[in-house]
Amino acid sequence: MTAPLLRGPFRYVGHKRRLREDRRFVIGAGRYAADLALPGTLHVVPVLSEHPAARILAIDTEAALALPGVRAVLTGAALAAAIDPLMNGAHTPAVRRYPLAVGQVRYVGEWVAAVVADSRAIAEDARERVRVDYEPTPFVLDGEAAMRSDAPLVHPEHGTNVLLDRRFVWGAVDDLFQEAAHRLAYRVAWGRSSTVPLETFAVTARWDEAQETLDVWASIQMPKFPDQIARALRLPGNAVRVHYDVDVGGSYGVKRGIKHAVLAGFLARHLAAPVRLVEDRLENMTGGDMQGPERVFDVELAFDGDARIRAMRMRALDNVGAYAGRSPFQLGKPIGAIVGPYRIEAVAYHALAVVSHKTPEEAVRGFGQAPTNYAIETGIDRVAAFLGLDRIEVRRRNFIRAEQFPYLIPSGTRYDSGDYHGLLDKVLRAAERADIFAERERLRARGLLAGIGIASCLEPSGGNSAFEPLLNEHNRTTTWMESCRVMVDALGAVTATMHTTSAGQAHETLVAVAIAEILEIPPERIRIVRPDSLAALPSNSPVGSRMAIMLGGAAVGAARQLKDKLLAIAAHDLAVPMADLRYREGTISAPDGRALAWLDLVTIAHREFFRMPPEMEPGLAASAVYQVPTGGALPVDGRVQMYPCHSFELHLVLVALDPVLGRPELRRYLIGHDCGQVISPDVVRGMTLGGIAHGIGAALLEEFSYDPATGQPTAVSFMDYLLPSACEVPEIEIVHQTTPSPLTVFGQKGSGESGYLGAAAAIASAVNDALAPLSRRIDRLPIRPAALSDLIAAAKTTTEK
Amino acid sequence: MTALCLEVNGRVWHVEVEDRTSLLDCLHDALGLCGTHAGCEHGVCGTCTILLDGAPVRACLMLAAQAEGHRITTIEGIAPRPGELSVVQDAFCETHAMQCGYCTPGMVLTAEALLATNPAPSRAEIIAAISGNLCRCTGYGQIVEAIALAAERRRGINIAAGAP
Numbered sequence: 001m002t003a004p005l006l007r008g009p010f011r012y013v014g015h016k017r018r019l020r021e022d023r024r025f026v027i028g029a030g031r032y033a034a035d036l037a038l039p040g041t042l043h044v045v046p047v048l049s050e051h052p053a054a055r056i057l058a059i060d061t062e063a064a065l066a067l068p069g070v071r072a073v074l075t076g077a078a079l080a081a082a083i084d085p086l087m088n089g090a091h092t093p094a095v096r097r098y099p100l101a102v103g104q105v106r107y108v109g110e111w112v113a114a115v116v117a118d119s120r121a122i123a124e125d126a127r128e129r130v131r132v133d134y135e136p137t138p139f140v141l142d143g144e145a146a147m148r149s150d151a152p153l154v155h156p157e158h159g160t161n162v163l164l165d166r167r168f169v170w171g172a173v174d175d176l177f178q179e180a181a182h183r184l185a186y187r188v189a190w191g192r193s194s195t196v197p198l199e200t201f202a203v204t205a206r207w208d209e210a211q212e213t214l215d216v217w218a219s220i221q222m223p224k225f226p227d228q229i230a231r232a233l234r235l236p237g238n239a240v241r242v243h244y245d246v247d248v249g250g251s252y253g254v255k256r257g258i259k260h261a262v263l264a265g266f267l268a269r270h271l272a273a274p275v276r277l278v279e280d281r282l283e284n285m286t287g288g289d290m291q292g293p294e295r296v297f298d299v300e301l302a303f304d305g306d307a308r309i310r311a312m313r314m315r316a317l318d319n320v321g322a323y324a325g326r327s328p329f330q331l332g333k334p335i336g337a338i339v340g341p342y343r344i345e346a347v348a349y350h351a352l353a354v355v356s357h358k359t360p361e362e363a364v365r366g367f368g369q370a371p372t373n374y375a376i377e378t379g380i381d382r383v384a385a386f387l388g389l390d391r392i393e394v395r396r397r398n399f400i401r402a403e404q405f406p407y408l409i410p411s412g413t414r415y416d417s418g419d420y421h422g423l424l425d426k427v428l429r430a431a432e433r434a435d436i437f438a439e440r441e442r443l444r445a446r447g448l449l450a451g452i453g454i455a456s457c458l459e460p461s462g463g464n465s466a467f468e469p470l471l472n473e474h475n476r477t478t479t480w481m482e483s484c485r486v487m488v489d490a491l492g493a494v495t496a497t498m499h500t501t502s503a504g505q506a507h508e509t510l511v512a513v514a515i516a517e518i519l520e521i522p523p524e525r526i527r528i529v530r531p532d533s534l535a536a537l538p539s540n541s542p543v544g545s546r547m548a549i550m551l552g553g554a555a556v557g558a559a560r561q562l563k564d565k566l567l568a569i570a571a572h573d574l575a576v577p578m579a580d581l582r583y584r585e586g587t588i589s590a591p592d593g594r595a596l597a598w599l600d601l602v603t604i605a606h607r608e609f610f611r612m613p614p615e616m617e618p619g620l621a622a623s624a625v626y627q628v629p630t631g632g633a634l635p636v637d638g639r640v641q642m643y644p645c646h647s648f649e650l651h652l653v654l655v656a657l658d659p660v661l662g663r664p665e666l667r668r669y670l671i672g673h674d675c676g677q678v679i680s681p682d683v684v685r686g687m688t689l690g691g692i693a694h695g696i697g698a699a700l701l702e703e704f705s706y707d708p709a710t711g712q713p714t715a716v717s718f719m720d721y722l723l724p725s726a727c728e729v730p731e732i733e734i735v736h737q738t739t740p741s742p743l744t745v746f747g748q749k750g751s752g753e754s755g756y757l758g759a760a761a762a763i764a765s766a767v768n769d770a771l772a773p774l775s776r777r778i779d780r781l782p783i784r785p786a787a788l789s790d791l792i793a794a795a796k797t798t799t800e801k
Numbered sequence: 802m803t804a805l806c807l808e809v810n811g812r813v814w815h816v817e818v819e820d821r822t823s824l825l826d827c828l829h830d831a832l833g834l835c836g837t838h839a840g841c842e843h844g845v846c847g848t849c850t851i852l853l854d855g856a857p858v859r860a861c862l863m864l865a866a867q868a869e870g871h872r873i874t875t876i877e878g879i880a881p882r883p884g885e886l887s888v889v890q891d892a893f894c895e896t897h898a899m900q901c902g903y904c905t906p907g908m909v910l911t912a913e914a915l916l917a918t919n920p921a922p923s924r925a926e927i928i929a930a931i932s933g934n935l936c937r938c939t940g941y942g943q944i945v946e947a948i949a950l951a952a953e954r955r956r957g958i959n960i961a962a963g964a965p
């Protein structure tokens with residue numbers, strides 16, 4: 001049964017309203033994992049590997065243990081004997097991963113041992129006294145090099161450095177390449193950056209001897225977190241209680257923390273004391289296992305003289321670092337939008353994930369979609385340049401047209417809705433008002449290099465797990481549900497639940513607004529609570545831009561059931577058929593004017609059972625477990641419906657750069673954004689602006705670089721890994737469009753990754769437009785000022801000769 | 802261990818900490834003022850910002866012992882009365898100038914210090930003032946708006962310069 005869809009006007013959905021979360025944050029009352037201070041807590045710090053690759057010959061813990069206040073030093077061998085390996089995403093059973101290295105280290109910063117002491121400071125002192133005997137072995141950092149037959153193996157038992165090697169062909173690719181008038185090939189590279197939240201990873205674990213349960217408070221955004229801890233620690237699932245009422249200080253994908261929680265959980269149980277692990281920034285940047293995709297794309301496009309792109313071949317090589325949890329799946333999610341917003345008829349896709357001696361990769365905002373969008377958008381610009389056509393015109397000719405939705409792409413996903421041409425026109429009108437094109441000419445006339453960048457791309461949203469069975473046939477997961485319970489107490493107050501942590505996405509506001517819309521009561525009257533994992537309904541986490549769709553869907557489902565129950569009670573009490581009743585703001589009235597107010601209904605349900613319909617349960621509570629609206633079929637022939645909803649964004653950016661300094665400056669920034677019906681406008685705006693800022697970082701500033709000679713990471717603090725400050729982010733104008741999704745109750749789509757998915761592509765496009773007069777281009781992110789000024793200087797020398 | 806006497810949020814606290822304890826750790830762990838957050842502990846991110854005699858200072862770069870004899874204000878000491886919000890705090894709620902809230906205490910304190918000395922800052926002055934406070938969530942747009950709104954409202958209700 002499909003629930004009826006609502007299409008406004010809405011009472012609360014889409015209206016500006018203060019968010020319920022903000023008050024606690026502005027008074028400093030956010031409750032983060034590191035704020036928990038249980039009496040008797042012990043502190044753990046990891047001993048970090050100094051080598052990119054080495055055998056561990058011996059670990060001498062004596063001197064560390066001799067320091068007063070030190071409680072234990074745990075080595076990898078001891079831990080591995082007592083727990084099971086952490087979960088792998090790809091089917092690679094020989095690639096075993098434990099919280100602490102066993103026998104050999106595979107990257108600088110890897111945890112080799114754990115020191116536990118009465119304070120963090122003592123634990124740090126003791127860490128200096130742990131002596132590890134290493135025998136360094138050859139290492140490999142580069143993804144391509146790691147695939148060569150003579151490359152040192154990161155996991156010798158696995159037999160190769162390749163973790164995932166999958167080829168898909170969707171449609172008549174070879175025929176179209178033959179048939180098309182033109183072909184071009186190019187390579188682009190997305191540098192190793194990440195989301196780098198300001199809060200590092202933090203966890204406290206406590207073993208309750210009497211209950212035999214492990215309590216965990218952690219800064220997480222991880223589907224199936226309690227299950228994974230229980231599995232690794234060989235505990236029954238109902239022995240792990242994860243507390244979800246912890247504020248997470250930013251995540252944007254990376255706060256997975258499995259190894260942290262398993263280590264802290266193990267220590268808490270064995271030392272019979274609360275154990276806390278709060279990374280410092282250096283530990284976070286090296287051994288925090290949170291670096292993002294580092295990806296090289298080789299792309300070929302086949303297109304006709306009218307710029308219609310017919311087919312694409314794409315090879316994506318991802319260097320996932322030393323271990324892989326879910327990271328190879330980041331090559332899978334983009335399959336659901338592999339043609340972007342364009343009518344490309346056939347695609348061949350070769351996905352390669354390789355291990356290297358770098359810090360492991362973790363899920364990053366967009367789960368691989370932003371690099372893929374950058375690769376596609378570069379191609380669109382290149383087709384335009386090849387044919388001497390305007391880049392906007394080329395996009396216009398290739399966009400899927402509004403009347404073609406729902407639109408089936410070659411890889412099996414049906415895009416739900418969109419109006420790409422409509423948004424393009426709106427953005428161009430705004431660009432005219434902002435005088436962007438004329439401004440570029442003025443800048444050029446002043447001797448600066450100036451360029452306009454364009455990127456149009458999709459944000460697949462409503463995250464399901466379809467890429468899991470697609471890339472790993474041993475994994476048959478086809479649901480990632482979210483849940484909500486709505487309860488009305490005997491005094492008439494409404495409380496609703498959600499069952500995950502949040503990292504700033506305002507989910508409490510989302511749930512309240514969704515329920516308020518259905519029950520027609522102000523959202524402020526609804527309290528939102530987060531039961532712990534043992535009291536929780538089945539839920540996952542806020543990944544894949546899914547919560548507006550999934551948690552919103554669950555909240556609406558529960559609220560509707562509750563409303564139906566109220567109607568059934570009223571129908572019975574008033575002896576009027578349900579269909580004749582009118583529900584308005586909590587009061588139900590019959591055609592003859594008799595009515596039951598909210599409190600009357602509540603009183604019947606909670607106290608006056610004799611007035612209830614027969615067979616109906618007393619009380620007022622309803623819960624819903626919501627499945628992704630497109631269902632959950634397994635892949636067939638390498639095709640599957642990936643995410644259900646598809647938001648669209650179109651960036652237009654003006655960049656100026658001084659030819660000597662080579663430092664790109666963003667002079668104007670416009671983004672057209674369509675995520676269907678917006679639920680909380682301030683939230684969507686914040687996500688979009690924040691996503692763009694993050695994309696500016698990926699395009700120009702941020703990279704986890706390594707010294708090729710030594711394998712040492714060279715960006716380990718905020719002094720060498722540069723997050724954009726207020727000075728680097730220009731004023732941004734957002735142009736809105738609302739194309740409701742036909743699949744969701746309010747027509748909403750996701751927006752948690754918006755802005756980020758196209759910003760880097762747009763900035764690269766602008767820089768290349770600026771370089772065009774010199775016949776140079778740059779196809780590697782981040783674009784560093786040094787690389788740019790060298791390129792410009794070289795171009796000048798050539799022309800002067 | 803050293804016994805310190807610190808003036809925080811208008812109150813005198815007696816606390817025993819190791820000599821090496823940073824002001825950040827002292828506030829967060831010893832005094833339980835958890836609104837002061839650790840982001841980098843090397844002076845770049847500004848999440849640990851507090852006011853020292855009214856001026857924004859990074860609590861991670863100071864020893865607790867160095868703070869003796871100074872007036873310290875943390876985010877917990879900004880609201881005029883319990884249950885109320887300062888104009889700046891209220892403006893941050895109005896424009897939704899945050900997401901995860903981790904940078905928020907530092908941002909609010911930096912903004913308080915700016916408006917205390919410059920009641921009508923330009924956009925460029927607001928940006929310069931917060932340029933030492935990183936925010937990974939918001940892209941700064943709604944933060945700049947909040948500070949401009951707070952400035953306007955403070956002028957409207959005639960708050961004297963010099964606070965807090």
Ligand code: FES
Pocket residue numbers: 838839840841842843844845846847848849850859860861862
């Ligand atoms: S924690 Fe003090 S500046 Fe980052």
Ligand code: FES
Pocket residue numbers: 198249250504898899900901902903904905935936937938939
């Ligand atoms: S609100 Fe999350 S870092 Fe600023």
